[in-house]
Amino acid sequence: MSVVVSQRAERPTAPGASRLSLARLIGALNRNAYVGTFAVFLGAGIVTLNGRLISVALPDLRGALGFGVDEASWITTAYNMALMFIGPFSVYLGGLLGQRRVLLISAAIFTLCCVLLPFSPSLRVMLCLQVVSGLSSGTFYPLAMSYALPSLPFRFVIYAIGVYAMDIIGSTSLAPSLVAFCTEHLSWHWVFWLNVPVGLVLIPLALIAAGALVLPYVARG
Secondary structure, three states, X not given: OHHHHHHHHHOOOOHHHHHHHHHHHHHHHHOOHHHHHHHHHHHXXXXXXXXXXXXHHHHHHHHHHOOOHHHHHHHHHXXXXXXXXXXXXHHHHHHHHOHHXXXXXXXXXXXXXXXXHHHOOOHHHHHHHHHHHHHHHOOHHHHHHHHHHHHOOHHHHHHHHHHHHHHHHHHHXXXXXXXXXXXXXXXXXXXXXXXXXXXXXHHHHHHHOOOOOXXXXXXXX
16 A cells, blocks of 8 residues: 555656646736735836936936936936826726736836837937836826725725835835946946836736726716
8 A cells, every 4th residue: 555655646747737736826826916916016116216216317317428407307307297197097098908908018118118218329219218118107106006905905905005105215215326336336227227127027927916907887877
């Protein structure tokens, strides 16, 4: 009997069973509101960090790229204006298309813009990329709370608001140190490239964890 038991224990797991286990794990993550909340809060943090990085590094960007004071000021203005413009439409897009789709597409576009921005051949191209970056990342702020508040248990909502505030303040405080390190030891390019690793983490989280929520259907009449 012991021989039979040992042979069964040593029998390798079938490939179908491993795929089934992986599918169950992904399904569990997809239904996990805490993982989804982490994904949307990470998106909100990266938006704050990116805006603060550019603001702090603006004098270094002016010196490296040869822009004047008036010209360089449009770099931050283009991003912030696009960020504010897309805000009112973000919740509607999340309800229409699903928050996972909006977060995934926005994270991919934002990450691509961060990769391309240091290669901008002119100020106009950089401003266009900044506008696209602001429009894509501007969806993260509204989606963060519109996902977290209805998804988390009610007793954790107050803690989620506190974590959200800590996320924003922490990102703002971290930016000056990161800019100083990049300009001192690396180059001004990394002011934009610092967001790429976070974006690459955000994309699979949005794909797996942030479950799609839609607005409830209201019958007319």
